[in-house]
Amino acid sequence: MKTNKFISVQNLAAAIVGAVCFVCSAGALAAQQASSVTRVEEDWEMEVISASDDLTAPQIVMEMSPDNSQSGNYFTFEINHSTLPEFSNGGLQVHSWINDESHDFQNSPTDRTLERVRETIRWTHVLEVQDGSVEFSVGPFASTSIGNFQNEPLLSASMPTSQSDLSSYSPQHSVDKTTVPYAQNRVRALRLKSVRFYSGSSELENRVVNIDVLAQ
Amino acid sequence: MRKQLKMCNRTGGIVPLGALFLVIMVVAVVFAVEIGRIGIIQSELQRAADAGALSACWELASKFNKAQPASQAMASARLAAQNVVSKNVVRSVEPALDANLGNLSDGDITFGKFNEFGDPAAMIDPVTTNEANAVQVWVHMDDVRNGSCELGLAKLLGFTTFGTKATATAAWVREIRGFKTPSVATQTLPILPFAIKKTEWDKLINGTGPDNWTWNTTTKTVSSGGDGIKEINMFPGTVGASGNFGTIDIGSSNNSTNDLKRQISQGVSGNDLSYLGGKFELGSNGTLSLNGDTGISAAIGAELSQVIGKPCVVSLFTTVSGNGNNAYYTITKFVGIRIVEVKLTGNPKRIMVQPAIVTVNAVIPSTTETSEQVYSPIVLVN
Numbered sequence: 001m002k003t004n005k006f007i008s009v010q011n012l013a014a015a016i017v018g019a020v021c022f023v024c025s026a027g028a029l030a031a032q033q034a035s036s037v038t039r040v041e042e043d044w045e046m047e048v049i050s051a052s053d054d055l056t057a058p059q060i061v062m063e064m065s066p067d068n069s070q071s072g073n074y075f076t077f078e079i080n081h082s083t084l085p086e087f088s089n090g091g092l093q094v095h096s097w098i099n100d101e102s103h104d105f106q107n108s109p110t111d112r113t114l115e116r117v118r119e120t121i122r123w124t125h126v127l128e129v130q131d132g133s134v135e136f137s138v139g140p141f142a143s144t145s146i147g148n149f150q151n152e153p154l155l156s157a158s159m160p161t162s163q164s165d166l167s168s169y170s171p172q173h174s175v176d177k178t179t180v181p182y183a184q185n186r187v188r189a190l191r192l193k194s195v196r197f198y199s200g201s202s203e204l205e206n207r208v209v210n211i212d213v214l215a216q
Numbered sequence: 217m218r219k220q221l222k223m224c225n226r227t228g229g230i231v232p233l234g235a236l237f238l239v240i241m242v243v244a245v246v247f248a249v250e251i252g253r254i255g256i257i258q259s260e261l262q263r264a265a266d267a268g269a270l271s272a273c274w275e276l277a278s279k280f281n282k283a284q285p286a287s288q289a290m291a292s293a294r295l296a297a298q299n300v301v302s303k304n305v306v307r308s309v310e311p312a313l314d315a316n317l318g319n320l321s322d323g324d325i326t327f328g329k330f331n332e333f334g335d336p337a338a339m340i341d342p343v344t345t346n347e348a349n350a351v352q353v354w355v356h357m358d359d360v361r362n363g364s365c366e367l368g369l370a371k372l373l374g375f376t377t378f379g380t381k382a383t384a385t386a387a388w389v390r391e392i393r394g395f396k397t398p399s400v401a402t403q404t405l406p407i408l409p410f411a412i413k414k415t416e417w418d419k420l421i422n423g424t425g426p427d428n429w430t431w432n433t434t435t436k437t438v439s440s441g442g443d444g445i446k447e448i449n450m451f452p453g454t455v456g457a458s459g460n461f462g463t464i465d466i467g468s469s470n471n472s473t474n475d476l477k478r479q480i481s482q483g484v485s486g487n488d489l490s491y492l493g494g495k496f497e498l499g500s501n502g503t504l505s506l507n508g509d510t511g512i513s514a515a516i517g518a519e520l521s522q523v524i525g526k527p528c529v530v531s532l533f534t535t536v537s538g539n540g541n542n543a544y545y546t547i548t549k550f551v552g553i554r555i556v557e558v559k560l561t562g563n564p565k566r567i568m569v570q571p572a573i574v575t576v577n578a579v580i581p582s583t584t585e586t587s588e589q590v591y592s593p594i595v596l597v598n
Contacts, residue, residue: 050540054472056515063563076563083561087515089473102560176564181451183509184458185536185543213455 034188036165039198042125042174046079047188051114051145056081056089057183058114060190064125066134066161067168069177072099075136075157077125080114080146089113092146094138096157104157114145121146125174126153127166134161171195171209178213190214246369254378257365261355261382264304264311266596268353272297272325273386273594276351281573281589286346290319290327297325297353311355311362313492319344324361326352330387333581336598340385350387350597357381376387387591393582394497394504394528397486405576407496407529407552409476410450410512411545413460414532420448421571421588429556429568431525438525438556445570447556452511453564460547462536464508467491473515480490480519497580504547505536510536512567517560520567524555527574529590552589 042064051057054092059081065074077204084105095105113130123141127134137153171192180187190213197204240543275296277290294315302310316323320340328340330350340350358364358379365378395405419425423446430443465471466479467488479488489496498504532549554572559565571589579592 052509052541054470055476055509056473056513057509059511059514061563074563081514083514083517087560089515096561097562102561176454178564179452179455179564180458180511181453181565182463182511182513184455185510185539188539190455 004021007110010153035199035202035204037167037169037197037204038130038165039126039128039199040166040169041127041196041198043193043195044123044125044191045193046121046190048114048116048119048186049188050117050186051080051119052056052183052186053113053115055183056113058180058186060180060187061178062125062174063177064127064136064174065169065177066127066129066163066166068170070168071159073097073159074177075127075159076145077136077138077155079121082111090146092138092141092155093155094155094183096136096159098159103159106157107125107154108141108146108149108155112145112146114143116145119144124152127169129161129163129166132160132162133158134166171207175211177214180214184214187214221509223280228567236383243373246373247364250367250370250375250378252379253368255363257357257378258380258382260304260306260394261311261357261380262384264301264306265353265355265382265384266386267304268297268301268313268325268355269351269384269386269596270355270594271300272351273388276327276348277591277594279386281516286344286348289346290344290348293327293351294325297351297383301353301355306355306357306362307365309357309362311357313353313355314361322354322438324354324356328352330385330597331581331583333387333389333592333597335445338598340387349390350385352383352385354381354383380578383598385598386594386598387597388594389579389581391582391585391587392576392590392592393502393584393586394495394550394580395484395489395576396497396580397489397494398578401427401486403577404485405489405496405529405578406574407479407484407576408465408523409464409466409471409479409484409532411462411464411506411508411547412448412450412551414534414548416448416460417532417551420446426568429570431554431556431570431572436525438554447568447570448564449564450481450512450569451565451567453566458511459536461512462508462510462533462543463512464506464531464545464547466496466506469507475520476516480516481522495580498547498582498586502584502586506531506547508536508543508545509539510543514560514565517558520558520560524558527572528555529553529574529576530569548586550587 060079062077078093082088091111092108121143126137134152135158137156138149139152139154142148192211194208196206272293276293298313304471313324316325319342327348328342328350330340332338425446425448427442430441450461531547533545552572552574553569557568573589
């Protein structure tokens, strides 16, 4: 009997905890719905060692998607090279891809290459959904080799979307899809420093993540 | 007067002498004719032996490449040798070959291992396993087989028949431990400056990977659709995959993108090998350390597209160590591949390759397993 009483006390406690969790998550969900995320900013930092101008090395490819690429739609940002309409050394380029087909792209105003023995580069990705369109932009971008671009945005690409918010966005997707396909040995670290969520112009959250992609 | 009489008497003495010379001349002519005949027979026999050895070796290599068991491959090779030799008629005789099913070293068709390339006196070591890389053929024109040759005018001298035989051995290098500078200065080697991690290659060979492309041996083109040969993406799509593929410096340590492009589209040159002492070769410990960079540059997409379908050699590595300019690959093996797809836009990008047989002239033979599907051409070794 004592055992039964004990079990029922446990069950009661579990039920209370469950109810609290449900109320909390419902509240969080309601809050999320009330102020849906329409803009996300990612702050990135990269430490480069022994870049090679002759080899156009390293080459870095970043990706950001409004829905974790579930629809096959995503944006890419190429650093120290560009691949559209054909390969070019140096500079920066952003693209939008719909079902893995190029939709839009833009080059940086410079094609300078990474060439320093050591340098730390910092930049910000911005993803924003508005009026049936989602836009990816980069800026500010700070590099000793390629250049300092403090204006925002430096580069942008967009695509049509049926999404009204960025609730499907995941920073983990950006981390998973980011790669250094050539000369990763020349990059010491590539970090997603922080992620900021906005609803319109109101900041909802500033999440410091500090994930080193190369250490994953 | 006496002197004149003496001279007349001597005139009759030339007859027996002339007769003797005539006999000697006839014998000499007979010998000359018969020796010429024997020479023709010998060269025809040699031609038949050469053709038989080459055809049997091609058949053996072809069946091995299709992963046929040694017994089946050798059965096909025996038939090929017998068929080709019979078509090389010697003095109106279609020579027959004994199958030598016991693979005796002095049989008409003998399979074996041959490693002493360059030594014309070297013999094959008879084997009946898939280690075989050589076929020795003996074509008899004697009492053993096919009957002795009938002589012509020599019958006048009491010689009626003549027995002879010819042999040839064809072989190819099945295991190579490197490549040397081609003998012709303008010749290049079909080696791509890429390395694949051995564990990833082993997974491919063991059946892991997609099969979306087909190499058509007739049209010499690649088309979509599976052909039963798995593929691997050499272009790293994730950070983790970057460590599985690399670009290696076969040549100057100051390699540029232009050097990589040239090596892909034209092959590795003698000048490239001069930076490595004239040889791209595994050391005595079975490894070779080469400088390089992880992954593959998107800058070489156009050149890679040019060589789609062409069999090329890539290196396998076990480890890569060091950062920046000091990344070094430990190369342990050479394998044959064929590029079937190049897509270097979007994310992820793709350079799909599948295993393929590559024939390279300037190879350095090995006695251990240091290569896969990289062979020398089939040649007559003695």
